[in-house]
Amino acid sequence: MHNIAAASGLVDLNVIPTAIQGVNIVVSKPVVEPRGSFIRLFCEEELSSLLDGRKIVQINRSLTCKPGAIRGLHYQHPPHAEMKMVRCLKGRVWDVAVDLRRGSPTFLHYHAQELSVENNEMMIIPEGCAHGFQILEADSELLYLHTAAYAPDAEGGLRYDDLLLSINWPLPVSELSSRDQSHSLLSEHFQGLDT
Numbered sequence: 001m002h003n004i005a006a007a008s009g010l011v012d013l014n015v016i017p018t019a020i021q022g023v024n025i026v027v028s029k030p031v032v033e034p035r036g037s038f039i040r041l042f043c044e045e046e047l048s049s050l051l052d053g054r055k056i057v058q059i060n061r062s063l064t065c066k067p068g069a070i071r072g073l074h075y076q077h078p079p080h081a082e083m084k085m086v087r088c089l090k091g092r093v094w095d096v097a098v099d100l101r102r103g104s105p106t107f108l109h110y111h112a113q114e115l116s117v118e119n120n121e122m123m124i125i126p127e128g129c130a131h132g133f134q135i136l137e138a139d140s141e142l143l144y145l146h147t148a149a150y151a152p153d154a155e156g157g158l159r160y161d162d163l164l165l166s167i168n169w170p171l172p173v174s175e176l177s178s179r180d181q182s183h184s185l186l187s188e189h190f191q192g193l194d195t
């Protein structure tokens with residue numbers, strides 16, 4: 001999708017779909033000039049078709065120190081299901097979205113890619129998809145934009161090493177929270193989440 005702003009040289013956001021419906025990559029085109037650079041991180045108007053009336057209600061940031069550490073994979077059950085937009089503010093991460101939607105043609109498939117300060121890319125993870133990441137550089141920071149508030153009692157989680165997902169993490173896992181270690185493995189009878 002080409003944005004009018006690009007024609008005028010203003011900062012803009014380009015949306016690239018992935019093989020998983022609703023998992024999109026937003027690329028911010030930097031304006032580079034003698035003082036440095038400027039990028040647009042988010043724009044409700046430019047992303048209105050993806051947001052489809054959703055509002056950002058919470059913005060979080062995480063710092064993860066040890067290369068190889070994994071956070072996730074998390075999602076929230078309805079009525080707290082959320083669209084999440086994640087962007088790397090420092091370092092490099094390998095970001096993963098897993099499709100858990102009942103009846104989806106890409107059920108239990110995942111999209112994974114590097115997010116970094118250099119590539120200026122943001123991943124959009126829709127409701128019904130789980131999110132997790134592994135940091136590739138020390139002290140990497142992630143920014144999260146959420147369309148639903150944090151609801152710990154509504155949180156679900158996947159094990160990073162679940163064989164039904166077979167996620168090919170780039171580094172040996174160096175750190176994992178006790179909570180993320182304790183998620184249950186998916187049953188082979190798991191039919192997916194209702195969204």
Ligand SMILES: Cc1cn([C@H]2C[C@H](O)[C@@H](COP(=O)(O)OP(=O)(O)O[C@H]3O[C@H](C)C(=O)[C@H](O)[C@H]3O)O2)c(=O)[nH]c1=O
Pocket residue numbers: 060062071072073074131132133144150177
């Ligand atoms: C999300 C959140 C967390 N917290 C507290 C709860 C814990 O004491 C601490 C860390 O939370 P949690 O262990 O859930 O964070 P992660 O496991 O790193 O989860 C994060 O990384 C994965 C990959 C994600 O996708 C989550 O959206 C994101 O929150 O912050 C709050 O107080 N408020 C909040 O809104």
